[in-house]
Amino acid sequence: MKHIANLKGTLLVPAADYDTDDARWRAVLARDARADGRFYFSVATTGVYCRPSCAARQPRRENVAFHATMADAEAAGFRACKRCKPNETLAWDAREKMVARACRFIEEAETPPTLDMIAADAGLSPYHFHRLFKQVTGVTPKAYAASHRANSVKGSLKGSRTVTEALYDAGFNASSRFYEGAKGMLGMTPKEYRGGAAGKTIRYAILPCTLGLMLVGATDVGVCTIQFGDDEQALQAALVAEFPEARFEGATERFGDWVKAALAFVETGEGAGKLPLDIAGTAFQRRVWAALQAIPAGETASYKQVAEAIGEPAAVRAVARACASNRIAVAIPCHRVVRADGSLSGYRWGVARKRTLLSREGNQ
Secondary structure (H helix, E strand, O other): OOOOOOEOOEOOOOOOOOOOHHHHHHHHHOOOHHHEOOEEEEEOOOOEEEOOOOOOOOOOHHHEEEEOOHHHHHHOOOEEOOOOOOOOOOOHHHHHHHHHHHHHHHHHOOOOOOHHHHHHHHOOOHHHHHHHHHHHHOOOHHHHHHHHHHHHHHHHHHHOOOHHHHHHHOOOOOHHHHHHHHHHHHOOOHHHHHOOOOOOEEEEEEEEEOOEEEEEEEOOOOEEEEEEEOOHHHHHHHHHHOOOOOEEEOOOHHHHHHHHHHHHHHHHOOOHHHOOEOOOOOHHHHHHHHHHHOOOOOOOEEHHHHHHHOOOOOOHHHHHHHHHOOOEOOOOOHHHEEOOOOOOOOOOOOHHHHHHHHHHHOOO
16 A cells, blocks of 8 residues: 655555455545545446545446546546536645645745645635645644644754744744744743753652553643553653653642542543643644544544544544554543454554453443
């Protein structure tokens, strides 16, 4: 299976194979945008040909024929569908290249470009470009720009002599706008992040549970990590790697309540709602994590179902990546996401732990 290249850290879905009529028909049923430009299908009862992702009412299989090119479909006597306009729509490879160029345009701009500016550079209308960009990457141009700036903020704060210098390096033209958005990007103030979280208190505890050792870490805002492991030193090292200058302390009464709630959830499946969370991620990751929290205990969902739940049916691989990036086990229940056939896929803290959690919730 051929894989589409990443766009500066944005995970894209893999390009599927459409070598057989059965595979093509499955793509039509799924309205798989990845298949656009790779083949076309015609409908005998309407006399039109469409791209696989056409949103029109799906035809009966016996009325459908497949064509390698638009020319083949037209030679067979079919006309282009007026809804999906296959003769005006870019093939997937061309879309990928256009979006890659747009990402470079966003990254190289001194200040965040508007949608109109990016679309004009791509030679498309803002509406068409916005839809195409989101279809390819799984996020909007605005969300991509915000994620890029967040990474720029982090890099600039690590290397700049002052916060003021960093904000201009990251493309902010006013300090007020930088501070307005920076805490959401970083989970703390710019000064705290630049200093490796110097002066910031992160309380944590490591305690045994039926899944091995569990580390719970929290800021004053809420729980920032729940990790499982078998080695206490390895868990401690993972916690301090991101914020090497932070001050780490033991439990307070409030933090102790959060630890108890986390432990209760691990052991019984109850109590996660009592945990305030302090976690930062991209706009796309936050949407995925919110969808995971909406999966009830005792139920599971496939990666495809999660992608559909956030309105991004083609972003299955991006959803899987967001699940793998989750740092808060159980409270953001990525263990409830399984393969389409119900079998268990990978889990950051081990498939055996995933199976145990699901078994307790009645899924396995």
